[in-house]
Amino acid sequence: MLAGLFNIVVWPRFAKAIVDDDRAWAGEHWHSEPQAFFWVHAVLITSAIAIGLGVLVVGLRAHRSASR
Structure with missing residues (x-):
């Protein structure tokens, strides 16, 4: 779950850096x-965010099922 959250938080900031790059x-x-x-x-970046969202969803579902 934390890996998915990490990807969702970090990659958009990296995308901003790429857009601002002269190259x-x-x-x-x-x-x-x-x-x-x-x-x-x-x-x-798009792939990493999509995979991160998938990991986050799987993590949230696992957390919910474990708490039942």
Whole structure:
């Protein structure tokens, strides 16, 4: 459960850092084409958050069933 929560808390902050990185854009941030650096990290971050949500759901269900 904590691993899922960790992923949900940490990865969005990392996403902000990627968006703010000059390597993510061909020119000015949000006003130019995203580069491969941006897309690779976007896929990794999205995957990590989705897996984190899955782990969190499984953890919450296990915690509920154990407390019954």
